[in-house]
Amino acid sequence: MAEVTNELLHELMKQFHQRFDKLDFRVSEIKSELHSMRGTMVGTQGTMASVQNDLLNIYGILDRYDARLDRIERRRELRELAEPSTPFDPHP
Template identity: 30%
Template sequence: MADVTMEPMFEVLKSVQARLAQVDGKIDELTQATQALRTSQIGIRQEITSVFQEISGVHATLVRHEGRLDRIEKRLELSEVPHT
């Protein structure tokens, strides 16, 4: 019987190892891209929160000014009486 060698099997295994190394590299790239997206998303959330806080501050100022104007109108008797 002819001698059976492991050379073909080793060649296949080398090929599989090379492909696995490529897959590992792609997974690493995807992991880095995912992390970059998460970091970007966190930044966007912080910006949105900042905008909401700023709008809230503007709203509070408007409410305060509205109250002051109402008091001024009452003091000066400028408030309009609804017509019936």
């Protein structure tokens, strides 16, 4: 049996955290879709509300993508800072 170390537990906790984040986003998307479907059943006013809800859903998804890109860029910057810098040599 593999030895349980703090590093292993830390990695597992990070994976759980990422999965719960994704699950939370999916649940909010499902809620939004249900609200949109409920709006289409009401009539003309419901249709307009449904369109608004769809737009809000799209904006929410775009915001999440923007946040994910920000996190990726921060990780990349941190990694670049951690790596030893070498001057650029165009002619090696």
